[in-house]
Amino acid sequence: MEDTEKYPRQGLIMVVCAPSGTGKSTLISRLREEISNFGFSISYTTRAPRGQERDGREYHFVSRDKFIAMRSRGEFAEWAEVHGNFYGTAIKPIHDMLGEGKDILFDIDVQGALQLRKAFPNGVFVYLLPPSKVELERRLRGRGTDSEETIVKRMDNALGELKQAHEFDYWIVNDDLGVAFEQLKAVYYAGCTKPGLRPEMVADMINTWRDDV
């Protein structure tokens, strides 16, 4: 479905946020299966590698000093501290991938998404919604993995995140998974036609209009 690339486009940044239990992981996996053009952004972290994790594959494992130095040089598009460890997305490798025409899909929380939005205004920012509070709670309980306390906490977090849903470009309600997936694909393919991804195309046409025969 890509056009024939006389004017190759830059990669698209697609960011998907959703309250826990909305079905985001399923939808993102299906999108990665269907669209081969997504590269992976490898985050930096100060936490220690676990099990089979290897530096440069799951994460770039760095010291706290190095992370803080990078952060103070403004090298992160977004960063956060979780349970005492830092996590961050470096800007330069993202720009390199975009320049090669690779798209990047971010599965991230709302705070990270809003930081990415500032660094990458050409991205598309999608907020996935549960059909209702009742249905979200039903799905969380249905997973059978969370304690009552965790479920209450997830529902509270969901409420907090919903309050920032208006910052996003698209709202997709995951009521029927198939419908939500088609909508997510449409947002991706539409995003690929944004002018910012081919900044020179029209200017080049105009510049050569008089002498192009």
Next chain:
Amino acid sequence: MEDTEKYPRQGLIMVVCAPSGTGKSTLISRLREEISNFGFSISYTTRAPRGQERDGREYHFVSRDKFIAMRSRGEFAEWAEVHGNFYGTAIKPIHDMLGEGKDILFDIDVQGALQLRKAFPNGVFVYLLPPSKVELERRLRGRGTDSEETIVKRMDNALGELKQAHEFDYWIVNDDLGVAFEQLKAVYYAGCTKPGLRPEMVADMINTWRDDV
């Protein structure tokens, strides 16, 4: 592909512009065939009805005085004078259709599109591009309907319109018709998930979060 409409959405305004010869009419016809939810906006005009044209079907035929009165009351989302006649799109019937959930597809020139953009900021504005100047000229000649003088004029107009392409949300290059059609559909379906089309959805969820059981 619509979601199940617990929160019915408002209609979407979709505006498609393109230089003459780009294939816009073909693409728009196919889109109307495939998507049944497009209503028709009936323009007002001061020109006389022709042949089988009926008032309220092809156009609302009105006097010059009435048109000017409507215009001075700010009732038009866009208007233009062509060969001494006025043409305009009234705002109220559009809002009524959008409120009923009907989408509206506008096939209009760039000037009209930019006026519509101000009246309907939630719309999606698509600019269709030819793959190149050479190909556009080849297509115009291939139609065999235009004189050399007309072709030169159309090419000049195309250049003028290209200079405003940066005002649009999406650029679709019509190189392969099938690809361009898929992209146009994606833009439509993505547009249907814009927050502005369900302005109350998230606010309602938040308001009922505490007591919704």
